[in-house]
Amino acid sequence: MPVTAVVGAQWGDEGKGRVVDYLAQRADMVVRFQGGDNAGHTVVNDFGEFALHMIPSGVFNPDTVCIVGAGAVVNPANLLAEMKTLRDAGLALDNLRLARRAHVVLPQHPQLDALAEAARSGADKIGTTKRGIGPTYADKAARIGLRLGDLTRPEWLERRLRQTLPARNRALAELGAPPIDGDALIERCLAWGDALGGRIVDTVPLIRDAVQGGRRVLLEGQLGVMRDLDWGIYPFVTSSNPAAGGAYSGAGLPPNAIDTVLGVVKAYSTAVGGGPFPCELTDTDGARLRDVGKEYGATTGRPRRCGWFDGVSIGYASWLNGFTALAVTKLDVLDGFEEIRLCTGYRLDGQTIDHLPDTPDLERVEPIYETWPGWMTPTRDVRTWRELPKAARAYLHRIAELAGAPIRYVSVGPGRGELVVLDTYGVEGLTPGVER
Numbered sequence: 001m002p003v004t005a006v007v008g009a010q011w012g013d014e015g016k017g018r019v020v021d022y023l024a025q026r027a028d029m030v031v032r033f034q035g036g037d038n039a040g041h042t043v044v045n046d047f048g049e050f051a052l053h054m055i056p057s058g059v060f061n062p063d064t065v066c067i068v069g070a071g072a073v074v075n076p077a078n079l080l081a082e083m084k085t086l087r088d089a090g091l092a093l094d095n096l097r098l099a100r101r102a103h104v105v106l107p108q109h110p111q112l113d114a115l116a117e118a119a120r121s122g123a124d125k126i127g128t129t130k131r132g133i134g135p136t137y138a139d140k141a142a143r144i145g146l147r148l149g150d151l152t153r154p155e156w157l158e159r160r161l162r163q164t165l166p167a168r169n170r171a172l173a174e175l176g177a178p179p180i181d182g183d184a185l186i187e188r189c190l191a192w193g194d195a196l197g198g199r200i201v202d203t204v205p206l207i208r209d210a211v212q213g214g215r216r217v218l219l220e221g222q223l224g225v226m227r228d229l230d231w232g233i234y235p236f237v238t239s240s241n242p243a244a245g246g247a248y249s250g251a252g253l254p255p256n257a258i259d260t261v262l263g264v265v266k267a268y269s270t271a272v273g274g275g276p277f278p279c280e281l282t283d284t285d286g287a288r289l290r291d292v293g294k295e296y297g298a299t300t301g302r303p304r305r306c307g308w309f310d311g312v313s314i315g316y317a318s319w320l321n322g323f324t325a326l327a328v329t330k331l332d333v334l335d336g337f338e339e340i341r342l343c344t345g346y347r348l349d350g351q352t353i354d355h356l357p358d359t360p361d362l363e364r365v366e367p368i369y370e371t372w373p374g375w376m377t378p379t380r381d382v383r384t385w386r387e388l389p390k391a392a393r394a395y396l397h398r399i400a401e402l403a404g405a406p407i408r409y410v411s412v413g414p415g416r417g418e419l420v421v422l423d424t425y426g427v428e429g430l431t432p433g434v435e436r
Helices: 016-026 076-088 108-119 133-141 148-152 154-174 182-199 203-212 245-251 284-293 311-321 390-403
Strands: 003-008 029-032 041-045 048-052 065-068 096-099 217-224 260-266 269-271 305-307 325-329 339-348 351-353 366-373 407-411 419-421
Touching: 003 016, 003 311, 016 041, 016 217, 016 260, 016 325, 016 407, 029 203, 048 076, 065 203, 076 182, 096 182, 096 203, 108 133, 108 154, 148 154, 148 182, 154 182, 203 217, 217 245, 260 311, 260 390, 284 305, 311 339, 311 390, 325 390, 339 390, 366 390, 390 407
Parallel strands: 003 217, 003 260, 029 065, 029 217, 065 096, 260 325, 325 407
Antiparallel strands: 041 048, 269 305, 339 351, 339 366, 407 419
C-alpha cells in the first residue's frame, strides 16, 4: 500500500478473499476491478464464515469504502441477496458503492450461458458456472449491454432495452428458448434501480481522491492469471482480465498508480472447470489434498481438481503481473505429507521447457518434478517465520525462487489471524534449505 493490487497467481481459488480481508483492516478503500458472481471469495473472521461473490472482501471493516468497479459485471438480484446475508450478520454496508459504468447481468444472460455450455461436449466444455458472465461481457463488447447507471434513468433504460431485445430473442429462439418479455424486464430493472440507486455513483472521483490523498487502496481481482481472457488457457478462461493490467481499466486508474502487486498462490495447485492442468493428481494424493484442503467451489460446491505446485505457471504469472510480493496460502494442508513434489519444468515432444506454451501444447506436456521432504508437524499455531519447520521454510524458499518475488505472507489456516507476516524476505542468492 498505498495502492496494492491483489491478484490470483494460479487458476483461481487461491485464497485472495482471506488475504484482502486481512489487509482491509488497515485499508481505506477496496475496489473489485473485474469479474462477476461466478466465483466466490471465502472469508473467515469474527462475523463468521462467508462466501463473497460480488461485494469486496473489505466489507467487514466499517471504515473501508468498498467499490464494485466498472470492470465488473453485476447481477442485481444476486447482489441484493448477498447484501441481505451480510446485513443479517450485523453489517451495515454503509460504505458500499457501485460504479455506474459496471455492466448488468440480465436474466437472459445465465439462460444463454447454460444453453451454450449444454451445446458443448466432452473436452470442449469450458466448465462455466452458468451465471451469465460470458454473455454479459459479450454484450458489453458488442455495445448492446446495459450498465448499472442505466437502471436509474427510466427513459434511457427502456430505449436501450427496446433496441437490443430483438437480437437477444432471436438468439434465444435459435437455441429453442422462449423470448424475453420486454415489459416485465423493464419493470424488473426499474425495481433494481430503486433498490440500488443510492449506491450507483461515478466512482472515478472517489478513487482519484483516495489515490491523490495517499490513502490505502486495495484492488481485488477474481479468479487467477491462468483464467485471464488474453493470457490464460484460452478458451477455458473467464471473460475478463484478472491479471494486474486489468486493474487499471477495471478500477479506473492511471498506469503509474499501483505501488504493489501481491500475487496470491496456494502451496499446491487447484482448478475448477475445463482445460489443461498439467500437475493434476488423480491418485490418492490428489484426493487427500482435496479432502484436507476442503477444495470445493465456493459458488457451485464442485470438487476442485488438485495437484502439486506448478513452478512454471508461477514464473509466467509473476512476469505478466510484475509481482512485488507473494502471499502463500494453505501451507497447513501439506503438514501431513511425508514427501511433497514441485514442478519446475515441462517435457514437450522430448524437449524440456520452462515456459508456458499455448493451450494445445499445454494439454500434452509432462510435468518435471523435484521431490521435497515434508515436515510432518502441525503449522496452524505458527505465527513467525522462525517457528515454521525447517522443511517448510525450504519449500517456501523454492517457491519464492521460482516466482522471482519475495514472500510477504504465509497462511496456515483460514482464520484472519492464522497468518505468518514477513516484513522483508528477499529471493536473491537463496539456496533451498539454507537458513537466513
